[in-house]
Amino acid sequence: MALIRSLAVWIIIYASQCWLGYVNKWNLESADFYIFYAVATLMMVISYVMGRIEDLEEK
Numbered sequence: 001m002a003l004i005r006s007l008a009v010w011i012i013i014y015a016s017q018c019w020l021g022y023v024n025k026w027n028l029e030s031a032d033f034y035i036f037y038a039v040a041t042l043m044m045v046i047s048y049v050m051g052r053i054e055d056l057e058e059k
Contacts, residue, residue: 002051003051005047012038
C-alpha cells in the first residue's frame with residue numbers, strides 16, 4: 001500500500017509543478033524539469049518510508 005501511495009504522491013507533485021509552471025508562464029528549461037523530478041522523487045521516498053513505518057506499526 002505504501003508503494004502505491006508514494007507513486008500517487010510522485011505523480012501529483014510532479015504534475016502540479018509542471019502545471020504551475022505552464023499556467024504562470026514560467027520560462028522553463030530542461031534543468032527546471034530535473035529539479036521538479038528531484039523534488040517529486042524526494043517526496044515520494046519520504047512518503048514511502050512513512051508508509052512503511054505505518055505498515056510495520058500495524059503488524
